Amino acid sequence: MSDVITVPQVRPVQPALRFLRVVPGVILLAAIGYAGKLLEQNVGAYAKAHHWTFPNIEYVLWAIVLGLVISNTVGVPEIFRTGVATYEFWLKAGIVLLGSRFLLGDILKLGGISLVLVAVEITGSIAFMTFLGRLFRLKPKLTSLLAVGSAVCGVSAIIATKGAIEADDEDSSFSIAAILALGALALFTFPLIGHVLHLSDRAYGLWAGLAVDNTAEATAAGALYSDAASKLAVLVKSTRNAMIGFVVLAYAIYWASRGQAQSVGNKAAFLWQKFPKFVLGFLLISVLATYHFFNKEQVGALANLSRWAFLLTFAGVGLRTNFREMRKQGLRPFAVGAIGEVVIAVFTLGLVAGAGKLFGW
Amino acid sequence: MSGEAKAVRKGNGWRLSLDAWAVLVAFLAALLVRFGIFKHVPW
Numbered sequence A: 001m002s003d004v005i006t007v008p009q010v011r012p013v014q015p016a017l018r019f020l021r022v023v024p025g026v027i028l029l030a031a032i033g034y035a036g037k038l039l040e041q042n043v044g045a046y047a048k049a050h051h052w053t054f055p056n057i058e059y060v061l062w063a064i065v066l067g068l069v070i071s072n073t074v075g076v077p078e079i080f081r082t083g084v085a086t087y088e089f090w091l092k093a094g095i096v097l098l099g100s101r102f103l104l105g106d107i108l109k110l111g112g113i114s115l116v117l118v119a120v121e122i123t124g125s126i127a128f129m130t131f132l133g134r135l136f137r138l139k140p141k142l143t144s145l146l147a148v149g150s151a152v153c154g155v156s157a158i159i160a161t162k163g164a165i166e167a168d169d170e171d172s173s174f175s176i177a178a179i180l181a182l183g184a185l186a187l188f189t190f191p192l193i194g195h196v197l198h199l200s201d202r203a204y205g206l207w208a209g210l211a212v213d214n215t216a217e218a219t220a221a222g223a224l225y226s227d228a229a230s231k232l233a234v235l236v237k238s239t240r241n242a243m244i245g246f247v248v249l250a251y252a253i254y255w256a257s258r259g260q261a262q263s264v265g266n267k268a269a270f271l272w273q274k275f276p277k278f279v280l281g282f283l284l285i286s287v288l289a290t291y292h293f294f295n296k297e298q299v300g301a302l303a304n305l306s307r308w309a310f311l312l313t314f315a316g317v318g319l320r321t322n323f324r325e326m327r328k329q330g331l332r333p334f335a336v337g338a339i340g341e342v343v344i345a346v347f348t349l350g351l352v353a354g355a356g357k358l359f360g361w
Numbered sequence B: 001m002s003g004e005a006k007a008v009r010k011g012n013g014w015r016l017s018l019d020a021w022a023v024l025v026a027f028l029a030a031l032l033v034r035f036g037i038f039k040h041v042p043w
Helices: A015-049 A059-072 A078-084 A087-101 A104-135 A140-151 A154-165 A169-196 A201-211 A215-225 A227-242 A244-257 A267-274 A277-290 A296-319 A323-328 A332-359 B018-034
Strands: none
Touching: A015 A059, A015 A078, A015 A296, A059 A215, A059 A296, A087 A215, A087 A227, A087 A277, A087 A296, A087 B018, A104 A140, A104 A201, A104 A227, A104 A277, A104 A332, A140 A154, A140 A169, A140 A244, A140 A332, A154 A169, A154 A215, A154 A244, A169 A201, A169 A215, A169 A323, A169 A332, A201 A215, A201 A227, A201 A332, A215 A227, A215 A296, A227 A244, A227 A277, A244 A267, A277 B018, A296 B018
């Protein structure tokens, strides 16, 4: 008889079952996104036919608002939640496909400018948020998370940093809630401010990419302004995302030096692990487009596929924003985040204006 | 023999990140368009 004790194993979820769990939520995203598209087409036409003055509301806003209404009234039923969470997957696939609309030369030129602006933005934002956190006497690790979230790329950066600096779950929930709430506000305020200030598509796209925290919100804030602004916002935001590894590594080393986190062994492996791979996909598709791997019609088809992917993303942005849940997280981290975001928005607007003067835009 | 527990470690397998999946799916879609499987994508 064998003495080996068999450890009961948890039966893994079958891949087919995992796929099936995603389906209802993805259908919900598609339905909301498509309803937004139909509303854009029909509301404007209806208002025009009845001689009403009604602003042209883009599908982006309709999809987000419909998602927000559902999330904050009836809520998102459990059966849809796994699929709704795939909105980030659609965002990243959409960004990769969007690469087909950029020629490599444009990316190098705009990427070079945005890299300098991003470096200034990240340094300035981290310094200011750290100062603000100390002023409001927030816990140091909570301050680090808020600083990374507002300087680099929102929720992904907070989650990456949380693991690296061994922050509490509570701190990361506070930071994520603050960044999400402020992202939702940015969606509505940025396009308005852009129009009031008569910003060009280029200036607005740069600004949205530099100042809006989450990639989904930055993409949506760009798309709410114009197609050209959206393209640029995605490019600048992707440049910010590419910096995530360096910033998280710096924080991990800082907290390890204070004996409050594990030291980082292989730094190159750490950087590769944190690097957002979709940025590489975006660059590779643009290389293929630059060397005419796709003809003009095919580039058009890829751009449309990217739009469909973003449509699902925008519906997801609305559905995952629940103001009641955010209110539960407390006021102080939100206040620090809000003050920080306003200052960062003004600071980055100044940066964009300065760059515009320097390069004669 | 002692009653030491002997856990059979099952290989973790090769798991792709969400980013990597997004890149793969986007490239697959791009190839389908490139080789004419999807000729026209309406908007």
